[in-house]
Amino acid sequence: MNSALSLWLFYLLCVVFAPILVLGTIRKTKARLQNRIGPPLLQPLFDLVKLCRKSETLSKTMCGIFRLASVISLADMLLIAWIAPWLCYKPGPDSADIFLIFYLFALTRMFTMLGALDSGSAFGAFGASREATLSLLVEPAALLGFISIGALTGSSDLLQILSFSNAQLSGSPGIWLLVGTAVLLANLVESSRMPVDDPTTHLELTMVHEAMILEASGRNLALIEYTHALRMTILLGLSVQCFMRAIPSIWNAEPAVQGLINLTGIFFLAVLIGIFESISVKLQWRKVPEFIAYSLTMSLLASLIAIGGRAMK
Amino acid sequence: MNPKHEIVPISDREKKLNDWLKKPGGRLGHITSIDGKQLITLVLDTETGSSFCWETPIEHSTYPSLTHTVPQSHWYERTVWDMFNLTPTGHPRLKPNLLHESYAPDLVPLAHVEVNSLTAERRQYKPMEVTGEGIYEIPVGPIHAGIIEPGHFRFSCMGEVIFNLEIRLGYVHRGVERQMCSVPWRHQRFIAEAAASDSAAANAYANAIAIESLCEEATTARAEYLRSISLEVERLSMHISDLGGLAGDIGFLAISATMSRLRGSALRIGELLTGSRFQRGFICPGGVVSDPASNLMQIQKMTKQLQIELKPVLQFFFNNQVANDRMEGIGRVSPRLAIDFGLVGVAGRASNIDYDVRRHFARGVYRQDEIAIAIETAGDVMALARVRAREIETSLYLIVELIDRLPEGTVRVPLPEKLKSNQIGLGIVEAHRGELLHLIFTDNDGGVKRYAIKDPSVNNWTGLAISARNNLVTDFPLCNKSFGLSYSGHDL
Numbered sequence: 001m002n003s004a005l006s007l008w009l010f011y012l013l014c015v016v017f018a019p020i021l022v023l024g025t026i027r028k029t030k031a032r033l034q035n036r037i038g039p040p041l042l043q044p045l046f047d048l049v050k051l052c053r054k055s056e057t058l059s060k061t062m063c064g065i066f067r068l069a070s071v072i073s074l075a076d077m078l079l080i081a082w083i084a085p086w087l088c089y090k091p092g093p094d095s096a097d098i099f100l101i102f103y104l105f106a107l108t109r110m111f112t113m114l115g116a117l118d119s120g121s122a123f124g125a126f127g128a129s130r131e132a133t134l135s136l137l138v139e140p141a142a143l144l145g146f147i148s149i150g151a152l153t154g155s156s157d158l159l160q161i162l163s164f165s166n167a168q169l170s171g172s173p174g175i176w177l178l179v180g181t182a183v184l185l186a187n188l189v190e191s192s193r194m195p196v197d198d199p200t201t202h203l204e205l206t207m208v209h210e211a212m213i214l215e216a217s218g219r220n221l222a223l224i225e226y227t228h229a230l231r232m233t234i235l236l237g238l239s240v241q242c243f244m245r246a247i248p249s250i251w252n253a254e255p256a257v258q259g260l261i262n263l264t265g266i267f268f269l270a271v272l273i274g275i276f277e278s279i280s281v282k283l284q285w286r287k288v289p290e291f292i293a294y295s296l297t298m299s300l301l302a303s304l305i306a307i308g309g310r311a312m313k
Numbered sequence: 314m315n316p317k318h319e320i321v322p323i324s325d326r327e328k329k330l331n332d333w334l335k336k337p338g339g340r341l342g343h344i345t346s347i348d349g350k351q352l353i354t355l356v357l358d359t360e361t362g363s364s365f366c367w368e369t370p371i372e373h374s375t376y377p378s379l380t381h382t383v384p385q386s387h388w389y390e391r392t393v394w395d396m397f398n399l400t401p402t403g404h405p406r407l408k409p410n411l412l413h414e415s416y417a418p419d420l421v422p423l424a425h426v427e428v429n430s431l432t433a434e435r436r437q438y439k440p441m442e443v444t445g446e447g448i449y450e451i452p453v454g455p456i457h458a459g460i461i462e463p464g465h466f467r468f469s470c471m472g473e474v475i476f477n478l479e480i481r482l483g484y485v486h487r488g489v490e491r492q493m494c495s496v497p498w499r500h501q502r503f504i505a506e507a508a509a510s511d512s513a514a515a516n517a518y519a520n521a522i523a524i525e526s527l528c529e530e531a532t533t534a535r536a537e538y539l540r541s542i543s544l545e546v547e548r549l550s551m552h553i554s555d556l557g558g559l560a561g562d563i564g565f566l567a568i569s570a571t572m573s574r575l576r577g578s579a580l581r582i583g584e585l586l587t588g589s590r591f592q593r594g595f596i597c598p599g600g601v602v603s604d605p606a607s608n609l610m611q612i613q614k615m616t617k618q619l620q621i622e623l624k625p626v627l628q629f630f631f632n633n634q635v636a637n638d639r640m641e642g643i644g645r646v647s648p649r650l651a652i653d654f655g656l657v658g659v660a661g662r663a664s665n666i667d668y669d670v671r672r673h674f675a676r677g678v679y680r681q682d683e684i685a686i687a688i689e690t691a692g693d694v695m696a697l698a699r700v701r702a703r704e705i706e707t708s709l710y711l712i713v714e715l716i717d718r719l720p721e722g723t724v725r726v727p728l729p730e731k732l733k734s735n736q737i738g739l740g741i742v743e744a745h746r747g748e749l750l751h752l753i754f755t756d757n758d759g760g761v762k763r764y765a766i767k768d769p770s771v772n773n774w775t776g777l778a779i780s781a782r783n784n785l786v787t788d789f790p791l792c793n794k795s796f797g798l799s800y801s802g803h804d805l
Binding site: 030034123126195198200203205206277278279282283 | 449450451452453458459473562563564565566567570571574633635636638639785786787788789790
């Protein structure tokens with residue numbers, strides 16, 4: 001009982017602090033690579049506190065959706081955090097349907113887009129239009145990898161897909177590496193990071209995600225920022241889960257060690273993203289589909305392996 | 314060096330200007346007026362380095378617009394309409410350039426003639442409307458997200474493609490030109506430096522040349538060298554900053570962070586030379602205010618160090634495949650349009666216009682072969698970036714070289730108390746953005762009756778509007794940064 005309670009506590013701490021620290025880690029990495037000292041790791045938290053204490057400015061044209069959208073998105077994201085197995089410990093239900101999870105992600109996106117349209121600004125509208133284009137492209141890339149393993153297990157339950165690895169797929173780490181990478185690349189697009197969207201830019205004409213939330217301020221903005229960071233962290237967690245299954249020695253380790261590796265993995269990927277963002281150049285808008293194609297290719301390869309594996313049995 | 318004065322009747326003006334622009338080396342310098350009774354057309358001959366000032370007497374405050382045959386005059390005609398109430402008849406898109414709705418309708422700031430009763434309609438501004446299915450407008454500014462000056466951009470788009478960009482300026486109009494006439498000429502340089510503060514040295518230099526030509530005095534050789542070094546340092550720091558900005562806009566953080574650090578070194582060189590990081594208060598009519606003799610060795614050392622540090626950064630930037638991808642073919646201005654709209658400076662040279670004031674209006678400091686003009690033909694963002702990179706190299710070389718050759722002597726000559734009466738003085742300088750003109754007219758007592766400044770941005774803002782066409786909305790900031798234009802220099 002006691003240990004269950006402490007696990008719950010650990011889980012809650014992860015949900016609250018991991019997104020903030022992931023964001024902080026990326027910023028710190030980027031700053032260090034530019035020879036700057038950079039903000040403290042907890043700066044995103046300070047920013048959230050600051051935003052919560054600020055007053056809000058609302059556009060006159062909006063109806064309720066703009067305010068509602070951020071609340072719905074956060075609730076939705078917390079639900080995903082509860083269902084999806086992005087940490088080794090999961091207090092949620094015993095099943096986590098892959099389609100449910102990915103379309104809950106889509107729900108968040110839809111409400112962010114509706115909120116952007118509701119604000120009535122020209123930027124919100126074209127930010128939403130760009131986001132719609134991106135989501136259309138990235139969805140198959142993120143899903144296909146998992147589905148291919150799902151096809152092997154005969155289930156779309158993410159928990160079964162992941163636990164399936166032990167027995168049948170322990171001999172083929174390739175498929176997990178591919179799926180993990182596909183999710184990681186898709187995550188860069190989903191979370192509006194480089195090279196698709198530049199989260200540090202001030203140029204409203206080039207923004208995707210930022211353009212949608214230009215009109216948000218105060219607490220509303222704090223909710224959106226946190227939701228966004230949580231989404232990136234959950235997806236990073238899913239990538240790490242895949243990578244962990246590629247290495248049998250990790251997978252056979254103690255649960256506590258696994259949990260630690262999982263968490264460390266998330267921050268390791270955050271550092272990688274920071275390094276990548278420092279040396280990469282934002283892609284031309286017309287070239288974005290090519291980048292997403294990398295992710296899709298990984299997924300396709302994974303499904304080929306999966307199909308091949310099935311045929312051999 | 315002073316422009317030759319010529320009276321050109323209104324009937325001859327169009328033909329004469331067209332003929333001038335057709336001949337090799339013929340350029341339009343500026344169109345303005347002295348007090349609203351005449352039109353001044355300054356034309357330049359880059360082959361001989363000479364200039365002519367055509368005066369056209371105007372009656373009834375109207376004259377036929379030349380925009381249809383000389384497109385580059387469209388902007389000047391709008392400004393002259395604002396400031397002198399001279400109406401160009403037949404101008405296709407006549408609307409206010411500098412004076413917005415909030416100015417009193419009968420305000421005509423620079424005309425000394427009685428103006429008829431004017432209505433508020435005069436101040437109304439109607440952006441060009443692009444109509445059709447699926448066309449929508451994105452208004453941007455005048456207040457922008459970054460810490461930059463104000464200006465309003467209105468994009469008419471079809472999906473992500475820009476059909477038309479209309480630029481509205483004038484938000485930082487301060488009345489610089491009138492202020493110039495109301496202060497003693499010895500104080501003018503301080504206002505000139507503030508006309509566009511990132512071209513402080515260039516503006517002070519142009520003011521100094523114009524005033525010296527009105528005194529018919531020349532400064533010492535040493536001062537002339539020091540001024541040129543100061544101008545090159547300014548060019549160096551601004552080009553570094555512009556390239557860094559370009560890298561920042563495509564999200565190339567490594568380059569943009571390094572460039573902003575290196576710009577600091579360039580500003581430090583400026584501080585060693587002039588005592589001010591932005592080189593203010595250094596160049597004055599008659600020479601320069603102080604001799605940085607004790608710092609010259611260190612300046613040379615720092616310049617060489619900067620040269621070593623910049624090389625790999627520029628290589629890294631231009632060798633990056635994705636960065637190339639972002640810049641090539643974006644924001645193209647064809648050489649034909651560049652000539653028609655009289656683009657100057659970096660933007661002109663990127664579109665194959667062989668014009669550099671340092672060479673064509675040489676002042677004896679540079680050797681003939683020294684100003685290797687960086688010419689590109691593509692006219693896209695990449696071409697502009699390449700021109701900047703090559704000019705950085707030239708500037709670095711020149712700073713070291715000019716210090717080596719620096720003649721001995723004093724750095725300032727005394728100037729007479731009064732300027733020559735009824736004269737025209739011209740100061741022309743290659744600022745980091747391009748050709749910068751200061752044109753001074755004196756009255757019977759040797760007082761300044763009209764001080765006109767033509768910043769290079771005046772020519773190039775239209776170039777930016779052209780470059781944005783048929784590009785993606787996401788690429789516009791890149792076009793904008795590649796031109797790197799001044800708002801305050803235009804608005805004055």
